[in-house]
Amino acid sequence: LFVEHNRSLQAFLRARVGTVQDAEDIAQEAYARLLQLGQPGAISYLRAYLFKTAAHIAIDRARQQLSRTRLDQSLMPEIQVESATPEERAHAEDQLSLLRRALSELPVRYRRAFVLYRFREWTTAQIANDMKIHERMARRYVSRATQYCKLRMGDWSAADARREIMS
Amino acid sequence: VTTQGSKSASPRETLEAAMHWSERLREESISEREMLAWLAWYERSEENSRVFDELQEFWRTSQGLSLTSRGRQFIEKIQAHSPWDRWRWRAENWLLSRTARPTTSGPLSSWRPFAMASKAVALVLVAALLLSPYRDSGPGRFPRGLVREVTLADNSRVQLAPRTTVAVAYAPDERRLEMSAGEANFVVAPNKAKPFVVHAGGLFVRAVGTQFSIHQETDHVAVTVTEGKVDVYGDGRRSIPGASPGTANLPRTVIRVTAGHQFKATGDQGALSPIDVREALSWREGRLRYVNEPLSVVIADINRYVGRPIVIKDEKLKSLTYTGTVFTQLIDEWLNTIPKEFPLVVVTESDQTVLISRTADYSGSL
Numbered sequence: 001l002f003v004e005h006n007r008s009l010q011a012f013l014r015a016r017v018g019t020v021q022d023a024e025d026i027a028q029e030a031y032a033r034l035l036q037l038g039q040p041g042a043i044s045y046l047r048a049y050l051f052k053t054a055a056h057i058a059i060d061r062a063r064q065q066l067s068r069t070r071l072d073q074s075l076m077p078e079i080q081v082e083s084a085t086p087e088e089r090a091h092a093e094d095q096l097s098l099l100r101r102a103l104s105e106l107p108v109r110y111r112r113a114f115v116l117y118r119f120r121e122w123t124t125a126q127i128a129n130d131m132k133i134h135e136r137m138a139r140r141y142v143s144r145a146t147q148y149c150k151l152r153m154g155d156w157s158a159a160d161a162r163r164e165i166m167s
Numbered sequence: 168v169t170t171q172g173s174k175s176a177s178p179r180e181t182l183e184a185a186m187h188w189s190e191r192l193r194e195e196s197i198s199e200r201e202m203l204a205w206l207a208w209y210e211r212s213e214e215n216s217r218v219f220d221e222l223q224e225f226w227r228t229s230q231g232l233s234l235t236s237r238g239r240q241f242i243e244k245i246q247a248h249s250p251w252d253r254w255r256w257r258a259e260n261w262l263l264s265r266t267a268r269p270t271t272s273g274p275l276s277s278w279r280p281f282a283m284a285s286k287a288v289a290l291v292l293v294a295a296l297l298l299s300p301y302r303d304s305g306p307g308r309f310p311r312g313l314v315r316e317v318t319l320a321d322n323s324r325v326q327l328a329p330r331t332t333v334a335v336a337y338a339p340d341e342r343r344l345e346m347s348a349g350e351a352n353f354v355v356a357p358n359k360a361k362p363f364v365v366h367a368g369g370l371f372v373r374a375v376g377t378q379f380s381i382h383q384e385t386d387h388v389a390v391t392v393t394e395g396k397v398d399v400y401g402d403g404r405r406s407i408p409g410a411s412p413g414t415a416n417l418p419r420t421v422i423r424v425t426a427g428h429q430f431k432a433t434g435d436q437g438a439l440s441p442i443d444v445r446e447a448l449s450w451r452e453g454r455l456r457y458v459n460e461p462l463s464v465v466i467a468d469i470n471r472y473v474g475r476p477i478v479i480k481d482e483k484l485k486s487l488t489y490t491g492t493v494f495t496q497l498i499d500e501w502l503n504t505i506p507k508e509f510p511l512v513v514v515t516e517s518d519q520t521v522l523i524s525r526t527a528d529y530s531g532s533l
Contacts (some may be wrong), residue, residue: 006210014223034168086400087506096231100241115245118226119233138224144181150225160361166178 005047012051016058026061030054095153102152102161104146113138114145178218184208185219189226221363232408236445243316249407305392314451326451333365337345349471352380353391362417369405373398373417379424384467391447397526398423399430407437453491462487462509466522473496473498475515481524484511 006027013023030053034046103111109131114121116130128138144165151161176184188205191197209216232238264276316326317333321342325333331349335342340360345368346351355363365372367381368388378397378467381388390399400410411418423437424430429442446456457465463485470476471493479485487509493501502513502520510525 008206010219011209011223012192014206014220015189015399019227032467047206048199048203051206052199055197055202063532066338079188092228095228096238098236099229100238101244102258103241111245115242118229119242120246139186143179143186143330146186146222146225147179147182150221153228 005050009051009054013054013058016055017061022058022061026054026057029057049120099149100151101143104150105152105158106148110141110145110148113141114149117142176214181214183216183224185215185222188219189222201489222434246316253377297339313399321358321361322356326352326354328450328471335363344528346381348383348385348467350380350382350468352377352378353449355395366402368432369402370407371400371402371413373400373421377426382468386466387431387433387464388460389429389431390424391442391444393444393448394426396423396425399432405432407432408435409437436514450495453495454493456491457493458490460490461485462489465493466491469493469495469498469501475518475520477502477520477522481511481522484509484522484524501530 007032009027010023014020015021015024017026017063019139023067033053036052103114113127113131116127117124122130124138124142125135125140126136148161148165151164152158156164175491180408188208191201192205202338209219233242241330277283293449301497314328319342320323320337323342325344327333328350331351332347333344333351336342336345342358342361342363344363346365348368352376353365355374355377359375363374365381368383368386370388370390372379372381372390374395374397377397378393379395380391381481382391382401383389390397398417399407400418400421401407401412403412407410407422410421411420422430422437425437427441427444429436429441429447453463455468463479466477466479468483489508506512506525507523511522512525514521514523
């Protein structure tokens with residue numbers, strides 16, 4: 001069960017928590033709790049239990065973290081966490097400048113849809129309403145912009161990437 | 168749930184499905200059924216798993232953009248250009264279509280409607296700003312995106328703290344703004360021919376192309392310059408040492424404030440000092456920083472962020488000074504901490520929160 005679902009569980013957790021490290025920790029803890037159960041029931045039930053447990057742990061941790069950061073921030077408001085090595089930081093910086101470039105290459109409506117969706121946490125319905133377009137269209141803008149940025153960050157040329165997303 | 172045929176899904180459909188799922192999975196409360204549906208989708212094909220994983224990776228990488236100030240500026244710029252832009256265009260079009268009709272009387276008068284239109288647009292903008300305060304949220308339950316950004320007709324930008332209003336009156340020879348109590352940051356589009364003048368709390372702040380913030384509360388006005396320089400002088404009713412009073416037109420002597428400095432006027436006193444600009448602008452990110460600020464000013468600030476006003480009952484408390492940070496999303500928590508720092512008690516009533524001096528409670532019995 002563990003081997004079989006480990007990738008899925010990791011994917012599930014990564015979508016829900018901030019860092020890969022956290023996802024791994026939480027998965028470990030969820031497995032540990034599963035083992036404590038003692039009496040394994042049906043596999044399908046176990047699987048659901050594993051994921052549910054993991055989700056709960058993630059939520060608990062997020063809450064703890066929130067209260068902790070609150071405390072940290074009030075104590076030392078200006079300290080930014082910089083745990084990355086210089087190389088990692090340089091790499092991240094490169095990736096971000098690629099992302100900025102990719103976004104600048106996009107038509108305004110794509111760019112805006114993407115930014116609202118990704119950084120302002122708007123839903124596609126909200127974006128559609130704001131831009132006076134159909135929600136399907138808003139969803140398409142976001143997904144095309146996402147695809148375009150991914151391709152451009154993955155060494156595709158602007159022309160190829162454009163052709164690909166419009167195909 | 169969108170189409171998720173295992174074999175027939177096109178790359179785009181797969182990506183859209185992955186986006187849909189990652190949106191659902193980020194919800195704190197996700198039903199078991201939905202979770203299992205996602206699991207079925209994720210494990211259905213290697214393609215699905217791969218696209219989903221890559222999307223998460225991309226999502227995490229792109230998060231970095233909102234963590235650097237440069238990235239944030241970039242995002243803000245993209246976000247800001249609308250909806251005000253479109254709004255302004257629409258208003259302009261509408262006004263022009265209404266006023267342009269009787270313009271058959273020659274080139275001279277044909278400019279008038281345009282000027283009128285601009286003025287009217289400015290008024291419309293002001294109305295919109297005045298109309299948008301958040302009312303019904305109690306302390307701490309404030310919606311995100313507290314700071315509004317408005318792009319003006321000349322592409323200057325103004326970021327406004329809640330319940331701060333700026334009235335725009337652009338004339339041919341100057342860009343004049345009237346600011347209420349509150350806090351605002353101005354990013355001025357350069358135009359030497361038309362100085363940008365903000366009138367706030369009895370002071371004129373005059374810039375050409377620069378970035379500066381004004382914080383005004385009761386008789387305190389602080390002008391912080393992030394870029395370039397501005398000239399500050401009193402408006403005649405208020406005078407500050409070192410500057411002769413003037414109108415919007417520049418008087419003979421002024422206080423010149425350069426980047427990285429703050430000019431602070433309290434009553435008829437003024438002081439110029441260097442400042443950490445990032446700190447001074449942290450209100451835009453929901454942090455209000457104070458160093459030896461009178462409690463009355465702090466509370467007046469906070470009141471712009473809460474639904475239920477906080478009232479200081481004792482004069483004595485008003486002059487106590489506060490040093491620290493208030494998170495605008497965590498004002499309830501802040502209210503819990505201040506009785507430990509100050510000799511006061513916090514009393515929550517149905518329509519207001521009252522700060523009462525602790526000693527005042529006992530003074531009657533003593």
